[in-house]
Amino acid sequence: MNTDKNELNQANPFLPEPARIVRLYPLTDDVRFFQIRIADMEKALSFKYCVGQFAMISILGAGEAPFSISSTPSRPGLLEFCIRQTGTVTNALFRLKENDLVGIRGPYGNGFPVEKMKGKDILIVMGGLGAAPLRSVLLYCLDNRDLFGRVILLHGAKRPAEMIFREEFFDLKKRDDLECCLAVDEDDTGKWPENIGVVTKLFPLIEDIDPENTYSLVCGPPVMYKFVLKELVDLDIPKDQILMTLERRMKCGVGKCGHCAIDYIYTCLDGPVFTYWDVIHMKELI
Amino acid sequence: MRIVKLQKENLFPFLDAISEDSELWAPVKKGADRHVFKEIQDFSQVDLDYTRTIIPPRKILLPPSINMFKAKKGGYEEDFSHVSKKILFGIHPCDINGLVIMDRFYSYVFDDPYYSKARKNVLILGHSCWPDEHCLCKSTNTHVVEEGYDLFFTALEDCYIVWIGSSRGDDLIRIKPDLFDENITPQDIQNFIRRREEKDEAFQTEIDFSAMPDLMELKYNDSLWEKIGNACLACGSCTNVCPTCNCYNVLDKPALGEDFSEIRRCWDACTLENYSEVAGGENFRENRANRLKLWYTHKLQAYISKYGKPACVGCGRCIVTCPVDINVKTVAKTLSGEEVDSFWNRFYQEVTK
Numbered sequence: 001m002n003t004d005k006n007e008l009n010q011a012n013p014f015l016p017e018p019a020r021i022v023r024l025y026p027l028t029d030d031v032r033f034f035q036i037r038i039a040d041m042e043k044a045l046s047f048k049y050c051v052g053q054f055a056m057i058s059i060l061g062a063g064e065a066p067f068s069i070s071s072t073p074s075r076p077g078l079l080e081f082c083i084r085q086t087g088t089v090t091n092a093l094f095r096l097k098e099n100d101l102v103g104i105r106g107p108y109g110n111g112f113p114v115e116k117m118k119g120k121d122i123l124i125v126m127g128g129l130g131a132a133p134l135r136s137v138l139l140y141c142l143d144n145r146d147l148f149g150r151v152i153l154l155h156g157a158k159r160p161a162e163m164i165f166r167e168e169f170f171d172l173k174k175r176d177d178l179e180c181c182l183a184v185d186e187d188d189t190g191k192w193p194e195n196i197g198v199v200t201k202l203f204p205l206i207e208d209i210d211p212e213n214t215y216s217l218v219c220g221p222p223v224m225y226k227f228v229l230k231e232l233v234d235l236d237i238p239k240d241q242i243l244m245t246l247e248r249r250m251k252c253g254v255g256k257c258g259h260c261a262i263d264y265i266y267t268c269l270d271g272p273v274f275t276y277w278d279v280i281h282m283k284e285l286i
Numbered sequence: 287m288r289i290v291k292l293q294k295e296n297l298f299p300f301l302d303a304i305s306e307d308s309e310l311w312a313p314v315k316k317g318a319d320r321h322v323f324k325e326i327q328d329f330s331q332v333d334l335d336y337t338r339t340i341i342p343p344r345k346i347l348l349p350p351s352i353n354m355f356k357a358k359k360g361g362y363e364e365d366f367s368h369v370s371k372k373i374l375f376g377i378h379p380c381d382i383n384g385l386v387i388m389d390r391f392y393s394y395v396f397d398d399p400y401y402s403k404a405r406k407n408v409l410i411l412g413h414s415c416w417p418d419e420h421c422l423c424k425s426t427n428t429h430v431v432e433e434g435y436d437l438f439f440t441a442l443e444d445c446y447i448v449w450i451g452s453s454r455g456d457d458l459i460r461i462k463p464d465l466f467d468e469n470i471t472p473q474d475i476q477n478f479i480r481r482r483e484e485k486d487e488a489f490q491t492e493i494d495f496s497a498m499p500d501l502m503e504l505k506y507n508d509s510l511w512e513k514i515g516n517a518c519l520a521c522g523s524c525t526n527v528c529p530t531c532n533c534y535n536v537l538d539k540p541a542l543g544e545d546f547s548e549i550r551r552c553w554d555a556c557t558l559e560n561y562s563e564v565a566g567g568e569n570f571r572e573n574r575a576n577r578l579k580l581w582y583t584h585k586l587q588a589y590i591s592k593y594g595k596p597a598c599v600g601c602g603r604c605i606v607t608c609p610v611d612i613n614v615k616t617v618a619k620t621l622s623g624e625e626v627d628s629f630w631n632r633f634y635q636e637v638t639k
Contacts, residue, residue: 058538
């Protein structure tokens with residue numbers, strides 16, 4: 001658990017801080033990229049978070065919801081989110097324009113164990129919107145490239161138009177210090193230059209995994225986990241080095257409202273990052 | 287521990303003197319045989335001959351619906367209008383233990399100012415009780431209090447033995463020191479010990495809660511949960527009456543014709559259907575059995591792993607409240623392998639077949 005008291009308003013953790021949408025563009029038909037900056041410049045620069053943490057975003061009259069932070073703390077000042085239009089709060093977010101204000105509070109959650117991951121090979125497996133939290137750790141690894149061994153990215157989407165951060169990842173393919181494999185389940189354009197098939201089809205493309213020395217990070221739709229976890233266990237990656245970040249309903253982010261309870265822990269305090277071993281021994285996680 | 291004695295006829299004069307600048311809340315009879323905590327205007331309302339109130343005293347600290355913020359475009363205005371100076375008199379040991387759990391919960395990692403501000407403004411004046419057939423507090427070891435109160439009144443034949451549990455409690459005694467007697471006689475001590483022994487023997491129900499954490503693990507996939515789940519009405523009553531339930535929902539309610547929103551915090555219940563539903567419609571606990579497992583994991587296994595103990599304080603409210611007999615007693619007995627001829631058992635056999 002992240003016990004550093006970094007949250008914006010220590011006296012009242014529920015009090016949102018005004019933040020401005022500085023950049024906004026669509027990633028797919030129903031997913032948008034929001035770049036926001038805390039309106040108070042000093043607070044914007046001192047907002048400290050870890051990769052894999054989340055924040056609560058609120059819109060007056062609509063409510064508040066948790067969102068993974070997609071940007072990396074190695075690029076301070078701006079916070080990025082990729083958000084799918086799917087409920088009351090996100091509907092309201094999709095009506096906003098650049099320069100509009102939202103409320104933000106956080107950061108919350110444990111985040112990825114970056115210190116333990118240093119010096120290790122990093123295997124990132126993402127499906128669909130699972131790229132939202134994992135882009136944070138990917139960019140962090142690339143910004144601090146010397147601190148990590150191999151960095152491997154496997155990313156799957158249903159169709160080319162539904163792959164979020166498509167252009168960004170295609171650009172990354174040009175780097176020789178990142179192994180980047182992309183796949184779509186089906187190519188309805190006929191012009192997809194990469195792999196076709198589910199994300200597990202990408203596993204044979206990566207060679208010579210050193211399992212004891214690898215941390216694997218997984219996020220995607222529920223259906224994806226079963227298949228990806230099997231591949232990772234077959235590769236002999238230790239179950240406590242397989243990390244996943246989970247989604248739950250949350251109303252507070254600070255361990256009070258109870259909605260994210262799993263077994264006897266809270267996703268907002270003890271998660272959202274869990275190991276595969278946690279998943280096996282705690283029931284209910286996925 | 288500082289302990290003093292108070293003659294019974296001096297109780298109301300004492301309460302009157304200390305409640306000059308705060309609200310005085312105490313148990314009051316409601317209907318034929320039920321009780322509620324209520325703000326007292328007149329001492330004739332107070333009825334100390336009660337077992338349990340319908341709703342636990344946490345309701346007085348955090349009412350079912352409070353306003354957290356008045357939110358405008360220009361900013362958020364904090365609203366602590368639910369906080370006022372209160373004296374809670376007549377709280378039983380189980381409920382004091384419930385508040386101790388709440389105190390720990392609401393200050394864990396993040397301090398919740400909506401609870402802690404209310405809590406700091408409340409003085410807890412406990413009162414001894416007598417168990418009925420539903421009281422389980424001896425099994426949960428919450429029939430005694432060690433902390434969480436300012437004063438505790440143990441009723442003997444004609445006087446109270448008053449335990450002073452905090453510096454603030456001591457201040458109360460000093461408002462009317464003449465009413466109290468520092469001299470506790472050997473006879474008083476004898477009477478006190480005898481009363482405690484008699485009370486310990488008056489419990490009619492005993493459950494071995496120490497086995498529950500293991501049984502919750504071992505029987506997590508047992509068919510008993512489906513059976514209980516089939517009978518559960520998912521009404522949320524068990525949650526509303528439990529002294530250690532805390533879940534809440536947050537609603538952003540735009541005020542009609544105004545330029546602000548009220549950010550309201552309302553009690554919620556993990557036994558309700560949409561409790562674990564996330565945007566997009568995915569519901570992590572669609573079936574009632576899974577929701578009951580969560581509730582009983584918290585009550586019988588571990589509230590939060592860090593507290594290392596179950597959250598049931600044995601008040602018996604779920605036992606008298608659940609319309610289909612799903613409660614800590616029947617669930618604990620079923621987990622221990624006893625056939626419980628309760629309503630949900632009959633319901634399952636007679637109705638669902």
